[in-house]
Amino acid sequence: MREKTPPGIVQEAASVPVKAPARLPASPGGRLARWLVSGPPLLYLAVFFAIPTLIMVLASFRFPGDFGGLAPIFYEDETGRHLDLTLENYSRFFSDFLYTELFIKSFAYAALTTLVCLLIAYPLAMLIARSPKKQRDLLVLLVILPFWSNFLIRVYAWMIILGPNSVFLGAFNRVLGVFGLEPVTLLYTPFAVVVGLVYVHLPFMVLPLYANLEKHDPALLDAAQDLGANAWNRFWRVTWPLSLPGVFAGAALVFIPAFGIFAIPDILGGTSGIMIGNVIKQQFLDTRDWPFGSVLSIVLTVTAVALAGLAAAFARRSRL
Amino acid sequence: MALLEIRNVTRRFGDFVAVDDVSLSIEAGEFFCLLGPSGCGKTTLLRMVAGFDAPDGGAIFLDGRDVTGVPPEARNVHTVFQSYALFPHMTVAQNIAFPLKMTGVAAGDIAQRIEEALDDVSLSGMARRYPNELSGGQRQRVAVARALVNRPKLLLLDEPLAALDAKLKEKMQLELITLQKEVGIAFVYVTHDQQEALALAHRIAVMNRGRVEQLDEPSKIYGFPANRFVADFIGTCNILDAEVVREEGERVLLNITGLGEVETVRGEHLRSGAKGVLALRPEQVCISHQLSPGAEDNHFAGRVFDFLYLGDVTVYVVELANGSRIEAMLPNSAPGRAKFFEPGDSVEISWRRDAGRFLPEQSA
Numbered sequence: 001m002r003e004k005t006p007p008g009i010v011q012e013a014a015s016v017p018v019k020a021p022a023r024l025p026a027s028p029g030g031r032l033a034r035w036l037v038s039g040p041p042l043l044y045l046a047v048f049f050a051i052p053t054l055i056m057v058l059a060s061f062r063f064p065g066d067f068g069g070l071a072p073i074f075y076e077d078e079t080g081r082h083l084d085l086t087l088e089n090y091s092r093f094f095s096d097f098l099y100t101e102l103f104i105k106s107f108a109y110a111a112l113t114t115l116v117c118l119l120i121a122y123p124l125a126m127l128i129a130r131s132p133k134k135q136r137d138l139l140v141l142l143v144i145l146p147f148w149s150n151f152l153i154r155v156y157a158w159m160i161i162l163g164p165n166s167v168f169l170g171a172f173n174r175v176l177g178v179f180g181l182e183p184v185t186l187l188y189t190p191f192a193v194v195v196g197l198v199y200v201h202l203p204f205m206v207l208p209l210y211a212n213l214e215k216h217d218p219a220l221l222d223a224a225q226d227l228g229a230n231a232w233n234r235f236w237r238v239t240w241p242l243s244l245p246g247v248f249a250g251a252a253l254v255f256i257p258a259f260g261i262f263a264i265p266d267i268l269g270g271t272s273g274i275m276i277g278n279v280i281k282q283q284f285l286d287t288r289d290w291p292f293g294s295v296l297s298i299v300l301t302v303t304a305v306a307l308a309g310l311a312a313a314f315a316r317r318s319r320l
Numbered sequence: 321m322a323l324l325e326i327r328n329v330t331r332r333f334g335d336f337v338a339v340d341d342v343s344l345s346i347e348a349g350e351f352f353c354l355l356g357p358s359g360c361g362k363t364t365l366l367r368m369v370a371g372f373d374a375p376d377g378g379a380i381f382l383d384g385r386d387v388t389g390v391p392p393e394a395r396n397v398h399t400v401f402q403s404y405a406l407f408p409h410m411t412v413a414q415n416i417a418f419p420l421k422m423t424g425v426a427a428g429d430i431a432q433r434i435e436e437a438l439d440d441v442s443l444s445g446m447a448r449r450y451p452n453e454l455s456g457g458q459r460q461r462v463a464v465a466r467a468l469v470n471r472p473k474l475l476l477l478d479e480p481l482a483a484l485d486a487k488l489k490e491k492m493q494l495e496l497i498t499l500q501k502e503v504g505i506a507f508v509y510v511t512h513d514q515q516e517a518l519a520l521a522h523r524i525a526v527m528n529r530g531r532v533e534q535l536d537e538p539s540k541i542y543g544f545p546a547n548r549f550v551a552d553f554i555g556t557c558n559i560l561d562a563e564v565v566r567e568e569g570e571r572v573l574l575n576i577t578g579l580g581e582v583e584t585v586r587g588e589h590l591r592s593g594a595k596g597v598l599a600l601r602p603e604q605v606c607i608s609h610q611l612s613p614g615a616e617d618n619h620f621a622g623r624v625f626d627f628l629y630l631g632d633v634t635v636y637v638v639e640l641a642n643g644s645r646i647e648a649m650l651p652n653s654a655p656g657r658a659k660f661f662e663p664g665d666s667v668e669i670s671w672r673r674d675a676g677r678f679l680p681e682q683s684a
């Protein structure tokens with residue numbers, strides 16, 4: 001979006017002789033300033049992302065310990081000390097199609113969740129962005145209101161809503177009965193998982209979309225209409241392409257956490273709704289096979305980072 | 321039949337009357353200016369013509385057809401917005417192609433039409449640029465090209481040059497005049513800049529507080545302002561309180577409070593005793609050290625109070641016997657010389673009998 005500057009300011013700014021911008025790293029003071037600014041975030045990334053990832057990568061090449069955890073990294077025999085590393089964990093992942101299948105299934109759930117979130121969030125974000133300024137803040141507040149209560153409690157609430165004693169489901173099944181159809185169960189099905197995923201991630205789609213749509217210059221829509229565009233063309237040729245950065249940001253914020261989540265399928269999915277996150281959690285907490293859990297985590301991280309990179313590249317390609 | 325007829329159009333926002341019973345008719349091929357101070361309802365009127373807003377009273381006819389209820393996309397009228405409203409995600413060519421696509425022009429013809437449109441506004445070679453890669457003047461031209469490319473009946477321009485600097489503005493004004501002549505499409509041009517309106521328009525409607533104060537050719541508007549508002553708003557004007565003494569045919573004898581009697585001309589019938597003002601343009605006021613023989617019809621003695629050097633001209637502020645001040649403008653014919661009169665000099669000022677204009681008090 002173009003910044004609107006009062007013409008007076010522009011003229012003043014133009015009439016002031018401008019010195020060539022100083023290069024930051026030229027002086028030692030400048031270098032210090034740079035480190036002061038970029039240091040803390042770099043430190044954060046190192047401590048909470050790079051180092052744990054390295055530990056995980058290393059763990060994925062090790063053997064599990066006899067009682068869980070990791071086996072010692074060296075073993076000793078009569079010839080001396082040896083590094084005790086292996087590729088066995090990876091070969092296990094690639095030899096058993098079950099895990100790849102789980103990845104594909106999780107990917108499908110996450111993709112479906114992202115799509116449904118987009119379909120619900122887009123009109124919602126548009127509505128908020130186009131309502132009067134006073135109401136906008138209230139509506140945004142309503143979107144983030146669920147964050148004020150515990151995530152798990154909200155998901156447990158869906159257990160009741162989707163459960164066999166639910167009023168809604170009961171009424172729905174009675175309607176089905178009228179048409180001579182079998183009653184349906186929703187809890188502990190993939191359907192329940194996707195409902196839970198959509199419910200939990202919806203705000204992460206609404207907020208970036210709203211932030212984007214709110215910046216659109218309404219004059220563009222007037223211009224489009226003036227030049228002969230009907231409502232559909234105004235949306236498809238103006239609003240939608242301009243909102244793509246918001247769409248990609250929202251999609252990344254929904255897809256990546258939904259891909260690796262375990263709490264929702266744990267609570268709502270039963271055995272049929274299990275996702276890769278559940279298996280990773282199992283490896284670490286139940287089976288206590290940390291190396292294999294690390295392998296699964298690495299595959300998940302690599303896939304997620306690759307997809308995020310792809311989304312970022314698309315967002316950049318769309319020029320805004 | 322007029323191309324655009326605005327008949328008794330009124331638009332209210334709550335209690336506020338933004339456009340108040342405006343009637344205008346605009347002919348095909350005309351360059352028409354809506355001129356008025358900020359907030360006088362120009363944009364509101366324009367939006368009703370474009371179809372973005374509907375009148376609360378009255379009606380708008382395009383080509384003799386009442387367009388009430390016809391949405392903007394179905395009106396053969398295009399707008400150049402003040403912010404240009406170029407689509408930032410489309411190249412110049414795609415921006416210009418937009419209206420063509422919307423009206424279903426065959427894909428094969430579009431490329432050639434874009435070429436022609438760009439040529440019209442001398443932007444050939446810029447087709448693949450994005451709006452943020454253009455200068456203000458270039459953006460403005462793209463907006464005009466886009467609005468003209470499928471030859472609307474009427475082009476509405478809402479202060480299209482307001483964001484440009486003075487030099488560029490002048491250049492674009494000349495280009496717009498040429499372009500309008502070339503394409504022959506009627507322009508309705510909104511501005512609050514009186515010089516721009518005088519320079520561009522065939523006819524000007526001067527608006528104030530939602531009403532049309534005067535509708536005429538530029539030279540008539542400037543030379544014969546209909547009332548005090550127009551006289552004040554267009555150019556600078558000396559305003560002297562006056563009262564009609566008597567009328568003798570074309571000639572009107574006025575008494576200027578505290579100064580004496582002057583003569584002027586006024587077409588309309590005036591009662592003697594009518595109160596009002598005498599409006600006098602600074603360039604119509606002569607200033608000299610002594611009254612030359614065979615002088616102009618009205619003259620008074622005064623003293624130079626101050627002066628304003630403007631480069632091409634110098635404006636002298638002359639204080640008259642009654643304490644009122646009159647501005648007189650003199651071209652600077654001698655280079656390097658800022659003034660012919662010093663503050664404090666005794667001078668004579670004079671003006672032709674047909675120069676001043678008596679404006680009766682408005683019965684508002």
Ligand SMILES: Nc1ncnc2c1ncn2[C@@H]1O[C@H](COP(=O)(O)OP(=O)(O)OP(=O)(O)O)[C@@H](O)[C@H]1O
Nearest residue numbers: 333336338356357358359360361362363364365512
């Ligand atoms: N949607 C609206 N609601 C309430 N008042 C409005 C609305 N639109 C315009 N107005 C009022 O109507 C008056 C005329 O507005 P308009 O935009 O037509 O002025 P304008 O002549 O175009 O002024 P400018 O030269 O500043 O653009 C203003 O006082 C404005 O506050």
Ligand SMILES: [Mg+2]
Nearest residue numbers: 362363364478
């Ligand atoms: Mg306006």
